[in-house]
Amino acid sequence: MVPGEKRYGQDAAIAGAAPGPGAVQAGAVELLNLPDLGIGVLLPELALLVNTRALAFAATHGRVLLPTQPPFVALRFTDRTVLAGELLTPGAPDRQLYVLLALFAAAAFDTAAHLHTAAAIRQRHPGLAWIGFPAPDADGLWRFPDYSYGRRLASEHPLTTPGGHPA
Amino acid sequence: MSTTERTDVLVIGSGFGGAIPAYHLAAGGAKVVILERGPHLTAPDFTHDLRLGSYTRIVDLVQGDGITVVAGNCVGGSSVVYFAASLRAPGFVFDRRGSLGHRLWPSTLTRAALDPWYDRVEEALPVAEQSWDQVPYPGGLFAAACARAGRSCNPVPVAVDLARCTNCNWMLNGCHFDAKRSMLLNYLPAATAHGAEIRPLHEAQTIAPATTPGYRYRVSYTQLDAGDYRLPVGVGAIEAKTVVLAAGALATPVLLQRSAPLLGGVPRAVGRYFSGNGDRVSIADVDEGKVRDLLGLERAPGIPYQGFPIGKPIGSMSYDRLDAATAEFTRFSLQQIYFPGITDLLAQATDAPATSWFGVRKKEMRARWPSWLSVLAMTEDDNEGVFGPPPPTGSSTRVATSLCLSTLSYRPTANTLRGWAAADAEARAVLESDGLARVRPWSENAAGSVSAHPLASCRMGDDPATSALDDRGELRGHPGLFVTDGSAVPTSLCVNPSLTIAALAERACPGIVESTVEAGVRARYGAPAPR
Ligand SMILES: Cc1cc2nc3c(=O)[nH]c(=O)nc-3n(C[C@H](O)[C@H](O)[C@H](O)COP(=O)(O)OP(=O)(O)OC[C@H]3O[C@@H](n4cnc5c(N)ncnc54)[C@H](O)[C@@H]3O)c2cc1C
Numbered sequence: 001m002v003p004g005e006k007r008y009g010q011d012a013a014i015a016g017a018a019p020g021p022g023a024v025q026a027g028a029v030e031l032l033n034l035p036d037l038g039i040g041v042l043l044p045e046l047a048l049l050v051n052t053r054a055l056a057f058a059a060t061h062g063r064v065l066l067p068t069q070p071p072f073v074a075l076r077f078t079d080r081t082v083l084a085g086e087l088l089t090p091g092a093p094d095r096q097l098y099v100l101l102a103l104f105a106a107a108a109f110d111t112a113a114h115l116h117t118a119a120a121i122r123q124r125h126p127g128l129a130w131i132g133f134p135a136p137d138a139d140g141l142w143r144f145p146d147y148s149y150g151r152r153l154a155s156e157h158p159l160t161t162p163g164g165h166p167a
Numbered sequence: 168m169s170t171t172e173r174t175d176v177l178v179i180g181s182g183f184g185g186a187i188p189a190y191h192l193a194a195g196g197a198k199v200v201i202l203e204r205g206p207h208l209t210a211p212d213f214t215h216d217l218r219l220g221s222y223t224r225i226v227d228l229v230q231g232d233g234i235t236v237v238a239g240n241c242v243g244g245s246s247v248v249y250f251a252a253s254l255r256a257p258g259f260v261f262d263r264r265g266s267l268g269h270r271l272w273p274s275t276l277t278r279a280a281l282d283p284w285y286d287r288v289e290e291a292l293p294v295a296e297q298s299w300d301q302v303p304y305p306g307g308l309f310a311a312a313c314a315r316a317g318r319s320c321n322p323v324p325v326a327v328d329l330a331r332c333t334n335c336n337w338m339l340n341g342c343h344f345d346a347k348r349s350m351l352l353n354y355l356p357a358a359t360a361h362g363a364e365i366r367p368l369h370e371a372q373t374i375a376p377a378t379t380p381g382y383r384y385r386v387s388y389t390q391l392d393a394g395d396y397r398l399p400v401g402v403g404a405i406e407a408k409t410v411v412l413a414a415g416a417l418a419t420p421v422l423l424q425r426s427a428p429l430l431g432g433v434p435r436a437v438g439r440y441f442s443g444n445g446d447r448v449s450i451a452d453v454d455e456g457k458v459r460d461l462l463g464l465e466r467a468p469g470i471p472y473q474g475f476p477i478g479k480p481i482g483s484m485s486y487d488r489l490d491a492a493t494a495e496f497t498r499f500s501l502q503q504i505y506f507p508g509i510t511d512l513l514a515q516a517t518d519a520p521a522t523s524w525f526g527v528r529k530k531e532m533r534a535r536w537p538s539w540l541s542v543l544a545m546t547e548d549d550n551e552g553v554f555g556p557p558p559p560t561g562s563s564t565r566v567a568t569s570l571c572l573s574t575l576s577y578r579p580t581a582n583t584l585r586g587w588a589a590a591d592a593e594a595r596a597v598l599e600s601d602g603l604a605r606v607r608p609w610s611e612n613a614a615g616s617v618s619a620h621p622l623a624s625c626r627m628g629d630d631p632a633t634s635a636l637d638d639r640g641e642l643r644g645h646p647g648l649f650v651t652d653g654s655a656v657p658t659s660l661c662v663n664p665s666l667t668i669a670a671l672a673e674r675a676c677p678g679i680v681e682s683t684v685e686a687g688v689r690a691r692y693g694a695p696a697p698r
Contacts, residue, residue, distance in 0.1 A: 001512070001525045002533075018527045021377070036220050037567055051672065077386040088612055096230065099613055100570070103512060108532070110508035118215070131508065131536035134476050141215050141334035141343065144303075144477045149464060150540035152299040154310035154320035157486040163289070164296040164324040165255040166486040166662065 001102050002026070002109040002127070003041070003077070015077035021126035028144040036060075046074075046101065048085075051092065057083045075141075151160055170403075173379065174200045175688045176361075176679075177407035178388055179371045179422070182521050183245020183665055184413030184652025186354035187288075187672040188679055190366060192409075193361035193638060194694030195680055200364050200405060202388055203239035204396075204414070204561070208378040209351060213341030215285065217508065219413040222340040223569035229417055231575030234443055234552065235614035235620050240396075240569075244415065244687045246665065247341045248347040249619075250504065252481040253294040254662035255285050255670075258295055258466070259491035259498065263658045266549050268372035273638035273656045276462050284670035286579045290696035291353045292669070297322040297482070303334055304466055304474025305540050306482020308453070309461040310502035312604075313485050319481070323484045323502065325484040326665075334478045336505055347599040357697030367401075368393055370561055371422060374410060374648065375429035383647040383685055389560060394424045402469050408686035409647045409679060413672070416441065416621035416654040417564035417573060423625065423635075423642070425557040434643045436635040441552025445499065445659040449594050450514040451604035455538055461603055462475035473537040474688055480505035481663075489661055495581045495643045499546040499590045500661050501597070506541055514539070515616070524610035534548030540604065545592030548583040548659045550623055575626050577615065620664050627671075640671070647682050652673050 004022020006014050014024055024138055033040040047070070054071035057063070057079065065074035075083065087098040107113040107125035112120035118140040136142045159167040193199040202253040206224060207292030214221050214624035226248050239245035258278035263271050263665025289329050302310070302322045313320035331346035338347060345352060359365060368391045377385045391593035420438035427433045457462050458471035465471050491498075495666045502549040515523040515670075516532045523529075559563050563571035564583055579587070591608055591657060598604040609617060627650075631643055640655055642648045651672040653664060680692040 002530055003527055004297055016532050018219075020530075022530070031219075034219060039567065060530045062461075080305035081522055081526050082644060085527065087518075089521055090233075090612060090615070096572070102613065104237070107219075110511040113217055113219045113509070115218055116221075117217045122283075130530075131533050132473075133508070133536075142334075142335040142337060144335065145333075146335040146466070146472075147477050148300050148303060149302075149307035149466060150300040151307075152313035153307050154318070154483075156321045157319040159475070160321055160486065161255070163255075164321060165296065166257040166489045 001105040004099035012073050015062060015080065017077045020130055021083040023109045024103040026109040031104055031108040031114040032115050035064065046097065053087060054060065171385065172403070172405045174198050174405055174407050175690070176245040176409045176411065176683060177405050178411045178413060179386065180244060180413035180415060180418070180652060181242050181355060181365060182239060182246055182350060182415060182652060183669045184672050185244065185388070185411065186350040186358065186668060188360040188362050188411045188413070188649070188651055188676055189492050190361070190674040190697055191692065191694055192683065192690060193358045194362035195690040195692055196681055197688050197690040198362065198626055199358065201366065202371050202386070203242050203365060203367050204370040204391065205239070205367065206393060206398055207365065208341060210343055212343045213343045215335065215337045215340065215343065220570065225341060226573055226590060227569055228613065229471040229563050229573045231570045231573040231577060233576035234575060236443070237617070237619045238415055238417055238621065239506065242365055243350040243355060243542060245576040247351060248339050249665060250338050250480040251328045251347050252323050252502070252663040253666045256660040256662055256667050257489045257491070260658065260660050263495060263547065264478065265658060266580065267633055269630060271628055273627055275638050281670050281674065284674040285666060287673050287696060288666060288669040292326050292348045294324045294326050294666070296324050297329065301329055302482040303478025304472060305478060305505060306503045308458065308462070308464065308472055308474065308540055309542065310483045311464060312597050315462060318485050318487050318597060320483050320485050323355060323478065323481050323525045325481065327479060332343070332479060332542055334475055336478055336480060338480055339548050347455040353410050356457065371426065373429055374422065374426040376407040380405050381408070382393045383686060384410045385406055386410060407681040408688055409649070411679060412651040413564065414649045415652050416624045417575065417653040418649055419559045420554055420624040421562040424554065427683060429614060430645060434631065434635040438554035438585065439624050440550040440626055440633065441554065441577070441621065442548050442550045442623040442659045443542070443552065443570055443577065443616060444620035444622055444664060445546030445548035445583065446618040446620055447546060447585055447590050447614065447659070448609045448617060449542050449544065449591065450609065451536045451540040451598045451606045452535060452663060453531055453540050453604040454602055457601065457603045461601055475505065475537050481531040488617065496547045496663060497589050499544045499586060500596060501590065502543045502545065504541055504543045512537070513613055515610050520610070521612065524613060542594050544587070544594065545645050545661050546583070546586035546590050546665065547661065548586065548657065549580040550658060551578060551580050551583065552624065554624065579616065620666055622653045623655045623658060624648050626657040627655045628657055639677070640675040641682070649675060
């Protein structure tokens with residue numbers, strides 16, 4: 001969902017399709033295993049499901065997959081992208097499951113949802129750093145004393161009623 | 168066996184729709200009990216934290232077929248997690264006909280008729296008109312873009328104590344600084360001061376006729392585990408002379424569907440005509456250089472904007488397309504709004520719909536996140552949502568903390584799609600000229616359309632075939648059973664709905680008191696606004 005660079009030269013799970021860390025380095029697997037979420041036990045099952053779909057994709061698209069790797073990992077990055085698009089398309093079988101997986105993987109990157117946000121920023125969580133999430137004050141709370149251009153930037157609608165509502 | 172308790176008035180749900188009648192009935196002398204499915208949290212509990220388990224205790228993501236709805240799950244309801252934009256619905260909304268071809272609101276309701284009730288809400292929940300120097304950067308940027316495109320733009324009235332607000336942008340988590348005027352700060356404490364009792368973690372399950380003479384309804388409930396809302400830890404029942412159902416537009420119709428056999432049937436319109444308020448979100452990927460060159464803005468030396476995470480989430484809004492003279496389904500408002508990172512996945516980055524919202528290009532776009540601007544269009548949808556048969560308990564099936572599956576299905580009609588297309592085109596006209604930004608609607612591949620403004624699933628009206636409630640908010644054929652939440656609002660509003668839900672709840676109170684008195688309770692209507 002959020003591609004990243006390989007963690008080491010022979011890293012097969014991560015395709016290395018984009019610079020900078022991706023969802024996995026941002027903690028997607030930790031997040032999926034959070035006890036609060038309660039889906040950790042389902043992950044082997046889900047991996048099996050994805051791999052079955054990857055095999056079918058390879059068969060229908062004439063791809064030869066390295067037998068030493070799990071089928072989804074063995075797919076080229078562009079094929080993985082197309083397959084992910086198919087799995088997530090409205091009406092596709094098991095789609096709700098894949099949508100949840102996609103959401104959680106992205107939530108690891110965009111929000112460090114397995115970590116307390118202030119702590120995640122302190123330890124330079126790769127996703128929060130990538131999106132440029134601002135740092136909190138020393139007490140772990142966010143405040144923005146400078147927040148406004150401070151001037152009128154448009155004229156209001158002529159039919160605005162007292163209180164600022166539309167007529 | 169659990170014992171059955173008795174009360175004069177039982178309120179189900181503690182958001183706008185529940186808190187307001189609870190206050191008026193308690194202040195008028197009735198014994199009031201409020202059942203609330205979620206926990207009772209207050210300002211110190213509201214942390215600035217996106218870890219699962221923090222805000223997810225009080226916010227639900229409810230996934231239907233073709234639509235996903237965000238809603239509050241706590242004492243105070245969605246008022247605790249909402250963004251506090253507080254607007255009166257434009258006058259033409261009350262004349263809407265939708266595709267049914269007749270006026271959908273009760274004939275007694277117009278903007279002028281509702282204005283005194285809006286006034287009353289604003290006494291309890293002061294709504295601040297932001298001055299331009301209180302509008303945060305994203306709102307300022309949107310306004311400047313509107314002005315450049317020849318449009319008008321207004322600061323948005325907000326139910327926020329601006330003197331206390333730190334512009335932290337964490338409203339979804341509940342306000343840690345008690346600056347946002349949720350129900351926790353006005354109607355609910357005023358209700359409890361008059362003896363109303365709030366029971367958190369109590370989920371109503373069915374409404375049936377009472378067995379005790381003089382009482383009208385018997386409501387059964389489940390008590391939920393505070394750590395895992397999927398686990399029931401107790402059951403009970405309460406008999407009441409009056410029931411006020413205010414569980415929100417996603418729960419109220421479902422409770423009634425489950426109760427239909429017990430109640431001897433409910434009106435056909437229960438669980439139909441759901442509206443997502445025509446919500447349509449787009450992300451604008453803004454070019455910082457163009458902000459400087461085209462709009463002349465600079466918030467700090469060398470930084471034209473980069474203000475997405477800063478501020479109150481809703482700052483400015485264009486009313487230009489709320490023109491009563493134009494045709495239905497072409498009118499909408501465009502509002503600048505902030506969405507926290509949990510929704511980032513939904514933003515599209517390319518033109519290939521199936522894969523536009525993830526992958527390499529999307530990651531590149533994330534690197535410009537502080538330069539995003541999002542806009543919410545609130546359009547005239549066609550009330551096309553329908554609920555399927557109810558789940559065994561509650562209003563949806565909770566699969567994980569904060570994640571629920573609903574039987575609601577939503578297939579936008581050609582009318583709704585026309586409205587969305589018009590809103591998309593206007594957002595582009597305002598924001599894309601000369602390359603100021605690139606605008607794309609949220610992907611519908613992930614979650615269908617997304618709404619934080621569920622409405623109209625048990626609506627009021629004059630036509631019994633298409634409205635479940637009469638003009639007073641009473642369920643047809645069931646005296647003493649009132650619905651006062653967003654489900655009673657007949658149509659989408661073209662603005663954020665909370666103030667209208669609250670005004671309609673205020674308006675329903677004299678009738679609820681009257682009905683309660685008829686059932687033998689000594690109660691009066693006329694309490695002043697809570698302070
Ligand atoms: C993130 C977000 C931002 C928003 N921003 C704005 C905004 O800026 N402006 C605006 O006008 N509107 C906004 N809204 C919408 C607004 O908050 C809602 O329209 C409004 O609060 C709905 O009020 P209600 O009384 O109908 O329902 P709610 O406030 O949702 O209250 C229903 C209550 O009933 C409880 N409940 C449900 N089922 C049961 C049961 N079986 N038993 C007992 N209790 C039950 C729920 O837990 C909930 O507390 C926002 C909403 C969200 C989620």
